[in-house]
Amino acid sequence: MRKNKRNILFIYCLLFIVSVIGAHIVHAQLPEMQPIIEEGIPEYYFDVVSFAAEDSGMSLLKFYSKVSYDELQFIQLGNQYRAEYEVSVVAFNIQGNQENGKIVKRSVAVGRFERTNSIMEFDLVEIEFPVTPGDYEILIELMDLDTKKTGYQKMDITVPDYNGASFQVSDILFTDTVAVDLNGGLTLEPNVLNNFGSDQKSLFLYYEIYNRLSIDSVSVVYEIQDLKEKVLRQESHYRVLEGAKTEDVIEISRNDLVSGQYRLVLEVGEEDAVIRRQKDFTIRWMGLPSVISDLDEAIEQLRYIAEGDEIKKMRNAEDEEKQRLFIAFWNSKDPTPGTRNNENMEEYYRRVQFANEAFGSQNNGWETDRGMVFITLGAPDEVERHPFDLDTYPYDIWYYYQWSTRFIFQSFSGYGELRLVNPEDFWDLTDRIR
Numbered sequence: 001m002r003k004n005k006r007n008i009l010f011i012y013c014l015l016f017i018v019s020v021i022g023a024h025i026v027h028a029q030l031p032e033m034q035p036i037i038e039e040g041i042p043e044y045y046f047d048v049v050s051f052a053a054e055d056s057g058m059s060l061l062k063f064y065s066k067v068s069y070d071e072l073q074f075i076q077l078g079n080q081y082r083a084e085y086e087v088s089v090v091a092f093n094i095q096g097n098q099e100n101g102k103i104v105k106r107s108v109a110v111g112r113f114e115r116t117n118s119i120m121e122f123d124l125v126e127i128e129f130p131v132t133p134g135d136y137e138i139l140i141e142l143m144d145l146d147t148k149k150t151g152y153q154k155m156d157i158t159v160p161d162y163n164g165a166s167f168q169v170s171d172i173l174f175t176d177t178v179a180v181d182l183n184g185g186l187t188l189e190p191n192v193l194n195n196f197g198s199d200q201k202s203l204f205l206y207y208e209i210y211n212r213l214s215i216d217s218v219s220v221v222y223e224i225q226d227l228k229e230k231v232l233r234q235e236s237h238y239r240v241l242e243g244a245k246t247e248d249v250i251e252i253s254r255n256d257l258v259s260g261q262y263r264l265v266l267e268v269g270e271e272d273a274v275i276r277r278q279k280d281f282t283i284r285w286m287g288l289p290s291v292i293s294d295l296d297e298a299i300e301q302l303r304y305i306a307e308g309d310e311i312k313k314m315r316n317a318e319d320e321e322k323q324r325l326f327i328a329f330w331n332s333k334d335p336t337p338g339t340r341n342n343e344n345m346e347e348y349y350r351r352v353q354f355a356n357e358a359f360g361s362q363n364n365g366w367e368t369d370r371g372m373v374f375i376t377l378g379a380p381d382e383v384e385r386h387p388f389d390l391d392t393y394p395y396d397i398w399y400y401y402q403w404s405t406r407f408i409f410q411s412f413s414g415y416g417e418l419r420l421v422n423p424e425d426f427w428d429l430t431d432r433i434r
Contacts, residue, residue, distance in 0.1 A: 041149050041150070041151050042067065042071040042072065042085070042142055042144050042149065042150075042151045043071055043151060044065055044066065044067045044068075044071065044142050044151060044153075045065065045066050045192045045193045046063065046064060046065040046066075046140060046153065046192060047063075047064050047065075047173070047174075047190060047191075047192045047194065048061065048062070048063050048064075048138050048155060048157055049061075049062050049064075049170070049171035049172070049173050050062070050157065050159045050160065050162075050170065050171050051162070051170045051171070051208055052162035052163065052168070052170065052208065052210050052245070053130045053162075055130055056163055057132065057163055058130040058131065058132060058163075059130065059131055059132070059133050059159045059160065059161070059162055059163075060128055060129075060130055060131075061091060061100070061128060061129055061130070061131050061136075061138075061157075061159065062126070062127070062128045062173075063089045063125075063126070063127040063128065063138075063140070064124070064125070064126055064173075064190040064192050065087060065124070065125040065127075065140075065142070065192065066122040066123070066124055066125075066190075066192045066193070067085065067122060067123050067125070067142065068118065068119050068120075068121065068122050069083070069108065069110070069115060069116055069117070069118045069119075069121045069122070069123070070116075070117050070118060070119045072085060072108060072116075072123075072144060073144050073146040073147050074108075074110070074116040075146060076113075079111065080109050080110065080111055081109070081110050081111075081112075081113060081115070081116050082107060082108065082109045083107070083108045083116070083144070083146070084105065084106065084107045084108075084144075084145040084146065085105075085106050085108075085142060085143060085144050085145055086103060086104070086105050086106070086141075086142070086143045086145055087103070087104050087106065087125050087127065087140070087141070087142050088101065088102075088103045088139075088140070088141040088142075088143075089101055089102055089103075089127050089129075089138065089139075089140050090138070090139045090140075091129075091131055091136045091137075091138055092136060092137045092138075092139065093134060093135070093136060094134065094135050094136075099131050099132065099136065100129045100130065100131050101129065102127050102128075102129050104125060104127055105145075106123060106125060108123050124189070124190070124192075126190075131159055132159075133159050133160060133161035133162075133164070134158075134159060135156070135157075135158050135159075136156070136157050136158075136159060137154060137155075137156055138154060138155050138156070138157060139152070139153075139154045140152070140153045140154065140155075162210055166211075166212040166213045167209075167210065167211055167212065167213055167215070167269065167273050167275070168209075168210040168275060169207060169208070169209055169210070169266075169268045169269075169275040169277055170207050170208040170209075170210070170277075171207070171277060171279075172205055172206070172207050172264065172266060172277050172278075172279040173188070173190060173205075173206045173207065174190070174191040174194050174203050174204070174205060174206075174279070174281060175188045175189055175190050175191055175203070175204045175205075175206050175249075176189045176190075176191050176200070176203070176204070177189045177204070178204045178206070178249050186206070186247055186249070188204075188206055191203060193282075194279065194280065194281040194282065195281060195282045195283070195284055196254055196257075196281070196282070196283040196284070197284070200254065201253065201254050202251050202252055202253050202254060203251075203252045203254075203281070204249050204250070204251055204252070205222070205249065205250040205251075205252055205264065205266070206247070206248070206249050207248055207266065207268075207277065208245060208246065208247055208248070209239070209241060209245070209246040209248060209268060210244065210245055211241050211243070211244055211245075211246065212244060213273075215241055215270070216240065216241060217238050217239060217240045217241060218238070218239055218241065218268055218269055218270055219236065219237075219238055219239075219267075219268070219269065219270055220236060220237055220238070220239050220248070220250070220266070220267075220268050221234065221235070221236040221266075221267045221268075222234070222235055222236075222250060222252075222264060222265065222266045222267070223264070223265045224252075224257070224262055224263070224264055224265075225262065225263045225264075225265060226260070226261075226262060226263075227260075227261055227262075227263075227294070229263075232257070232262070233255075239268075252264070254283065257283055258283065258319045259283050259284060259294075259295045259319070259323065260282070260283060260293070260294050260295065260296070261280060261281075261282050261293045261294050262280065262281055262282070262283070263278055263279070263280050263281075264278060264279050264280075264281060265277075265278045266278065292349055295322065295323065295326065296315070296322075298326070298349065299311060299314045299315055299322070299326060300315075301349070301352050301366055301375075302314075302329070304372055304375055304376045305333075305348070305376070306329065310325075310329065313325060314326055314329070330342050330344070330345040333345070348375065351374060351375045351378070352366045352371075352375055354374070355368070355370070355371035355374050355375055356371075358370075358374075359371045359374075359417075361416065361417060362416065362417060363417065368417055368418075369409060369417075369418065369419050369420035369423075370396075370398075370409055370418060370420075372420075372426075373398065373407055373420065373426060376426075376430060377400060377429075377430075380398035380399055380400055380407075381399050381400055381401045381402075382398075382399040382401075383396060383397070383398055383399070384396065384397040384399075392410075393410055393411045393412060393413070394410070394411045394418070395408060395409060395410035395411070395418065395421075396408070396409045396410075396418060397409075403429055403433070405425060405429055407420060407421075407422060407425065407426060408420070408421040408422055409421065
């Protein structure tokens with residue numbers, strides 16, 4: 001189980017780079033869409049939260065993951081179809097040493113072939129292990145045991161010391177359902193995506209209160225904020241405590257919240273003993289890729305393939321009409337109408353996401369010159385990097401062999417964003433291939 005952190009990160013980066021520069025897939029309507037995610041790598045959603053552990057001085061790290069059946073490789077065995085995969089979760093402390101971790105092997109069996117392609121059925125994985133309070137980097141690997149293809153993800157988390165204070169509050173966990181079992185305990189179905197689906201009227205917020213002060217009740221206040229920290233909703237109540245540990249659930253109604261990204265802020269306590277926790281969530285309409293969390297921003301990001309009048313019309317429309325126009329725009333560019341996926345839309349916004357991660361600094365990555373070229377044309381066939389040449393500022397050269405062209409990006413100040421030196425070649429090419 002023990003793995004060297006640098007080796008894991010090296011493999012992760014190497015696979016990602018190979019996937020970026022690798023396969024070439026051509027779809028209608030958009031020029032040379034080259035996926036930035038290697039085909040067949042299983043995609044999955046996860047959440048990591050912390051709670052108090054029974055062991056003194058320790059906290060409990062809980063990992064939840066949902067894997068849709070469509071992401072797994074099923075093999076027919078008799079009258080069943082079976083898929084097997086493995087999940088590895090490892091916590092590294094700030095020194096880069098492995099604190100703890102666990103590997104879990106999963107098996108999924110279904111009786112009908114059509115269920116193997118279901119995007120609505122998920123296998124839920126729950127993994128937990130104790131860690132000492134502190135800051136951690138969590139590395140997750142999910143491997144399909146038939147294809148051996150592996151999806152890598154990571155996240156940072158700060159684990160509070162739940163034992164060191166007389167009053168504490170756990171992390172927030174969003175759940176789709178909450179039920180009471182025969183023993184009076186709560187049964188939860190973690191949401192994992194932290195996302196309202198288009199058919200969901202509410203989510204449930206679950207958290208725990210740890211009380212060593214013999215307090216009878218506490219004030220609970222929650223706010224929903226937008227990305228500009230504007231408070232859209234605030235509600236409060238008093239919670240009667242049930243001893244050293246109290247489980248609490250709050251139903252969060254969708255109500256008038258439109259598609260977009262939000263932040264939930266929770267404050268629990270009295271006077272000077274108030275604990276604050278927060279967690280982001282999204283509301284996503286059906287038909288939009290999971291990488292889109294803000295429809296208004298997604299509309300602005302159409303500038304490389306949509307006319308200005310089209311974008312302006314979407315921008316000025318009311319919420320439902322805005323969504324309809326956006327979906328209609330992408331339906332006109334769907335290479336496989338009638339199927340569940342619009343490959344061009346998904347690929348376009350994967351490129352936007354990659355551009356933000358790879359090229360963002362002073363500006364959003366998708367707004368930079370390299371972001372523009374990458375989103376429009378896909379990954380280059382070859383990249384020459386010249387960061388330290390004498391007598392010249394840093395520059396890159398991107399080669400696209402299929403069009404017998406190259407693009408030069410250079411810093412004109414010696415630092416900061418690389419700008420496209422030959423934009424006229426880019427516009428001539430895009431006019432020619434559309």
